[in-house]
Every structure is written in structure tokens, then in C-alpha cells.
Amino acid sequence: MDNNLLAQIVFYSFAVLTVGSAAVVVFSKSLIRSAFALLFTFFGVAALYAFLGADFLAAAQMVIYVGGILVLLLFGVMLTHKLYDLNLRSETFQFVPALVVAAAVFAVIVTFMLRTSWHTGPPASDAPTTAAIGELLMTDYILPFEAASILLLVAMIGAAMIVRRRSE
Amino acid sequence: MIGLGHFLVISAALFSLGIMCVLTRKNAVNVLMGVELILNSANINLVAFSKFSAGNMSGQIFAIFIIVIAAAEAAVALAIVLSMYRIIKSVDLDRADTLKG
Numbered sequence: 206m207d208n209n210l211l212a213q214i215v216f217y218s219f220a221v222l223t224v225g226s227a228a229v230v231v232f233s234k235s236l237i238r239s240a241f242a243l244l245f246t247f248f249g250v251a252a253l254y255a256f257l258g259a260d261f262l263a264a265a266q267m268v269i270y271v272g273g274i275l276v277l278l279l280f281g282v283m284l285t286h287k288l289y290d291l292n293l294r295s296e297t298f299q300f301v302p303a304l305v306v307a308a309a310v311f312a313v314i315v316t317f318m319l320r321t322s323w324h325t326g327p328p329a330s331d332a333p334t335t336a337a338i339g340e341l342l343m344t345d346y347i348l349p350f351e352a353a354s355i356l357l358l359v360a361m362i363g364a365a366m367i368v369r370r371r372s373e
Numbered sequence: 374m375i376g377l378g379h380f381l382v383i384s385a386a387l388f389s390l391g392i393m394c395v396l397t398r399k400n401a402v403n404v405l406m407g408v409e410l411i412l413n414s415a416n417i418n419l420v421a422f423s424k425f426s427a428g429n430m431s432g433q434i435f436a437i438f439i440i441v442i443a444a445a446e447a448a449v450a451l452a453i454v455l456s457m458y459r460i461i462k463s464v465d466l467d468r469a470d471t472l473k474g
Contacts, residue, residue, distance in 0.1 A: 213375065216375050223383060227387055227390045228390060230390070230394060231390045231393050231397070231407070236400060236402065240406070243409065243410075246387075246410065246413070247413070250387075250413050250417060253380065253383065253417055253420075254420055256375065259420045259423070259424070259433050261433070262433055262437065266440070269443075273447075274409060274443065274444060277447050277451055278402060278451070280451070281402045281451045281455070282402050285401075296399045297397040299396065300397055303392075303393050303396035303397045306392065306393075306396065307393035308389070311386065311388075311389035314389070315382055315385050318378070318382070319378055319381075323422075325377055326426050326427030327427055329424050329427060334433060338433060341431075342437075349438060353438055353441045356441070356445055357441060357444070357445055360444075360445035360446075363449055364448040364449050364451070364452035367449070367452040367455075367456050
């Protein structure tokens with residue numbers, strides 16, 4: 206009982222952290238502040254994965270999103286603005302229509318999610334998942350796994366080709 | 374025990390915030406942040422359903438593939454943004470209209 210209450214407190218604090226920092230990403234005027242708020246969103250999502258018993262995914266989320274994609278986005282911010290340019294402002298436009306659309310999408314999704322009676326089984330135990338994921342990637346999902354590795358190679362070569370300075 | 378609905382509501386909130394970000398921002402890097410929010414919300418859904426379907430691991434495998442695709446997408450999209458900045462000296466998406474007749 207006491208344990209359950211503790212779990213709920215931790216869950217709701219991470220939920221508020223995730224959604225709150227995502228709101229900062231969306232509504233903040235400063236680009237740098239958006240990027241750093243995204244850090245907390247990714248961290249909160251990793252915590253939610255851990256809450257769902259997906260330990261490998263939580264670690265992968267921390268390494269890839271926080272360590273990779275966020276650093277890449279920060280490079281993007283820094284490289285496309287002059288560093289002495291103090292007002293890294295990101296303009297917003299069509300604010301009210303977008304707010305209406307986003308609120309409508311949220312209302313529709315939540316309504317149908319909560320009305321549908323999902324065929325849920327008993328929640329899985331919190332056993333480590335790494336071994337099972339590795340086994341599935343090498344048996345049932347070997348073709349998507351190889352396709353993903355080729356996709357990464359293609360993306361790497363393509364990104365390097367696009368940003369390369371062309372010598373005349 | 375935290376139910377499935379809680380995770381679905383968080384995911385829906387992240388998804389609509391991501392849509393809001395994509396629709397309102399003019400800066401290309403900021404739009405990419407919105408896309409990352411949307412991909413993360415899809416991942417939360419997949420992992421939540423994986424947990425509440427008696428430990429069927431397919432959801433987590435799909436989430437891994439989404440993370441892979443998100444990484445590839447971020448790399449290529451930022452390369453395009455840098456290239457665009459070099460050509461038109463701006464990352465304002467309204468000014469990327471070179472192909473417009």
C-alpha cells in the first residue's frame with residue numbers, strides 16, 4: 206500500500222516533468238531554452254520507460270536521445286546562428302489556429318483511447334529485458350535489424366555528402 | 374498500480390505538443406524538436422502496450438527501430454538545415470522558397 210503510493214508519486218512527478226518540459230519546448234521564445242527543455246523531456250520519457258519495465262530502452266533513450274540527438278540539435282542551433290547573436294529568438298506564427306488544432310487532436314485521441322476497451326493482459330513482470338530483446342533481434346526481427354543498419358549507413362553517408370563543401 | 378490509460382494520456386499530450394511545435398515554429402531546428410516529441414510519444418505508446426500485453430516484446434523492438442529512424446532522421450535533417458543556412462543565410466522555413474516559381 207505504502208509502496209503503491211510511493212510509485213504513484215514518482216510516476217506523477219515524472220509525468221509532470223515530461224509534459225511540462227515539452228510545453229517549455231513548444232512555448233519558449235528562446236531557442237536555447239527549448240533545446241535544454243528537450244533534455245528534460247527525453248529524461249522524463251526514459252524514466253517512463255523504466256517505469257514500464259523497459260530497462261534496455263530506458264538506457265538506449267538516455268544514450269541515443271540525450272547523448273546523440275540532443276547534442277546534434279544543439280550543434281544545429283549553434284552552427285546556424287552567430288554566437289554573439291544574443292537573441293536566439295524563434296518566431297512563432299499562426300499561434301491560435303495551431304493551438305485549436307493541437308487541442309482538438311489531443312481531445313480526440315484521449316477520448317478514443319479512454320473509451321476503447323483494450324485487450325490488456327496482466328502487466329509483465331519487471332524482469333530484465335535485454336536478453337529477450339537481443340534474442341528477438343537475432344531471430345524474428347533479423348531482416349528489419351539488417352535494414353536498420355543499412356539505413357543508418359545510408360543516412361550517415363548522405364548527411365556527410367549534403368554538408369560537404371563542394372570544391373570547384 | 375499505474376494503469377495503461379495514464380501512459381496513453383501522457384503520450385497524447387506529447388503528440389499534440391509536438392504538432393503544436395511543428396505548426397507554430399518558423400525555425401527549422403525548432404520544428405525538428407517538435408518531430409522528436411512526436412516520435413517519443415509514439416514510443417511511449419508502443420512500450421506501454423508491450424508492458425500491458427503480458428510481456429509481448431514486439432512493442433519494445435518497434436520502439437528500438439523508431440529510435441534508430443529518429444537518429445537517422447535527425448542527422449539528415451540537420452545536414453539539410455546546415456546546407457540551407459549556407460545557401461540562403463537563414464533557417465527561417467518561410468524563406469526556403471527557392472523552388473517556388
